[in-house]
Amino acid sequence: MTTDDLLQALTQVTSTSDARALVSRAMRITGAPNHRPLQLTELVQMCEALGVEGGPIQRLAETIAMAALRD
Numbered sequence: 001m002t003t004d005d006l007l008q009a010l011t012q013v014t015s016t017s018d019a020r021a022l023v024s025r026a027m028r029i030t031g032a033p034n035h036r037p038l039q040l041t042e043l044v045q046m047c048e049a050l051g052v053e054g055g056p057i058q059r060l061a062e063t064i065a066m067a068a069l070r071d
Helices: 003-010 016-030 040-051 055-070
Strands: none
Touching: 003 016, 003 040, 003 055, 016 040, 040 055
């Protein structure tokens, strides 16, 4: 999964502009790179950073992280 994939997933639960802001903030917090597949630890850290938003964003982040950890 890339940050672009995360952005696309987030647009299911929030606006595109909010999704961009969330991904950008999570990237700054975690130091995750843009435009390349995220390593498992980077993806989980991104999901943790997104999860602090609560509500549907948190649920989506948890779902993505759990799926990545299962694979």
